[in-house]
Amino acid sequence: MASSSYSNPPCAACKFLRRKCMPNCIFAPYFPPEEPQKFANVHKIFGASNVSKLLHEVQPHQREDAVNSLAYEAEARLKDPVYGCVGAISVLQRQVIRLQRELEATNADLNRYTCNEMPTANQFGRRIGHANDSYGHHQTPGLYYPSQWNN
Numbered sequence: 001m002a003s004s005s006y007s008n009p010p011c012a013a014c015k016f017l018r019r020k021c022m023p024n025c026i027f028a029p030y031f032p033p034e035e036p037q038k039f040a041n042v043h044k045i046f047g048a049s050n051v052s053k054l055l056h057e058v059q060p061h062q063r064e065d066a067v068n069s070l071a072y073e074a075e076a077r078l079k080d081p082v083y084g085c086v087g088a089i090s091v092l093q094r095q096v097i098r099l100q101r102e103l104e105a106t107n108a109d110l111n112r113y114t115c116n117e118m119p120t121a122n123q124f125g126r127r128i129g130h131a132n133d134s135y136g137h138h139q140t141p142g143l144y145y146p147s148q149w150n151n
């Protein structure tokens with residue numbers, strides 16, 4: 001499909017740094033030319049040489065995760081220069097704590113309702129029983145029904 005006579009377009013890093021993208025370029029697998037902003041952000045926050053150093057230090061199978069982490073942190077840092085992604089983390093942590101409290105309160109409500117449900121149902125049951133058939137249950141029907149029919 002790809003003709004070998006065409007040289008590959010430089011990766012986003014090499015294009016940004018205006019240098020020739022060599023076949024063993026450390027950036028090329030992680031900074032494709034279609035995503036120029038990804039490298040621009042990472043370079044602005046961490047510096048290309050630091051990123052290159054870091055990529056050489058980590059195992060090849062960890063490099064993609066490392067780059068994604070750097071790109072995420074760089075984007076967050078650009079949006080929030082003071083807190084970076086720590087800002088997002090603490091917002092989410094507060095949200096988790098709030099939702100946990102809400103869940104606890106809801107569970108407590110549910111517990112209360114299920115505990116109150118049985119006595120309430122019994123009270124209603126007794127009241128309904130009085131209206132309908134408590135005489136029938138507590139007195140012999142033979143005594144009750146004839147007396148009503150007789151009156």
Ligand SMILES: [Zn+2]
Nearest residue numbers: 011014021025
């Ligand atoms: Zn390159």
